Amino acid sequence: MRFTFLIYLLYISLFLSCKQPEYHLKKIEGKLIPISDTLSEIQKIDSFIAPFRAHINRDLDSVLAYSAGTYSRDDGQLNTPIGNLMADMIYEQANPVFKSRTGKDIDMVLLSYGGVRTIVSKGDITTRTAFELMPFENTIYVVAMNASQINTMIQYLCKAKKAHPFSKLKLTVDQDYQIINATIKNQPIDQNKIYYVATHDYLYNGGDNMTFFKPNDSLYKLNYKVRNALIDYLKKVDTISPSIDDRFTQLTL
Template sequence: MKKLLLFTLLLAGCQTSYHLTGQQNNRLAVDGSVVADTSTVRWLMPYRQNLDKTMNEPLVTFTERLEKKAPESALDDILADALLVQAGKRYGKAIDVSHLNYGGIRNGLPAGAVTTGNVFEVMPFDNQLVVLTLTGTQLMQFLNHFAANDEALVVGGVRVRMANKTINSATLGNGRAIVPGETYTVAMSDYIANGGSGADFLKTITARDNVNYLIRDALIEYFREQGKAGQPVTPKADGRITIE
């Protein structure tokens, strides 16, 4: 025991202690003056080539550039419709209403070929698809919340008339009225379903299906399907949001 204690003390005494005596810093500009490490560039090249090939894949051709705009735009409508269609396919059941967070739409889409990379610019976040089953009363609360708090209401499958950021009337896309006691399936991002953008009331919804499907992938697959026709597309706002 004494030998072990002596050994421990000797080992501790042999350790070197370091103390900071000064520091300095320099600003390094990341520009053409920085020489790339050639071995690293060669190592990354196959991955970069594969990434470029994926991101540059043309999906569909638009005849004009699309930008988000309040209270409604062609971009808002086609994104919401894309989610409505693709969510129904992945969920395996018809979806009544789709919703996208207006603030989550981060870019427009160009005229000409729309690529996978363009869709990443529009929807850079890895938000997952969630389907909530809401009563008519809850659905109207949902729509009114985003009408009042977002710059624009980005929805598919529903048409609304509103004034002073309050919805006066809403009907489903097929003309059906929203009945308080009936239930409706609503496709949205996990961010919103988890109470994002102030939608805390959604946290209490138990009729929830987490679909293993990125919102971004839904948009990519929708545009790819549209592009198979081989004809340019001219998206238009269809008047689903009416300001009175």
């Protein structure tokens, strides 16, 4: 009996001695390692990726079209050459896709000032330029909007006082940015009409505080990236020479 008791004590002591100690996090330390030319290359890794780099660069450096000038999103106050061109390119490329699927036409396009991510320099426009102009994976949406939503959208554009790119919409405001005239495809806003507005997923989901897209009558996802639409358009033309026009103007005394 005494021997059995000793055995139990031995088991208990072995169990207690095998129990894992408890650890508690006291501190986390980190160090910033800048990526710069001071870091030496690892030849084995560089040799491995060299063929892929060459292939990507060959594709990105392929010439799509020619730019007659240098264009920036800061070239105008209410509309800019590059913004106008981008919105027009989306309409040109997306409308045939939308019409083939629905039998309807897109009424207008709305993008955002912040979505124009770089300048387009005079000279050759390459695929790389298109990626720099639109580096995000945004997809074109077409939103069915009633006249009330269109009016809210127009009020947003007037209040923003920015060169948000749009196409097929025409706005004239006074010196206080009050609306004098607003048309879509040169027609007054029809209060009984449903308008099909092309934009992209980021703006549809409220980006840049564009909350007027929801709720809506219907939503059409074209599965067509904005960047791809730009590239497809540029492949069709030889030269671009966009300009500021009268799609958004302010009358002053």
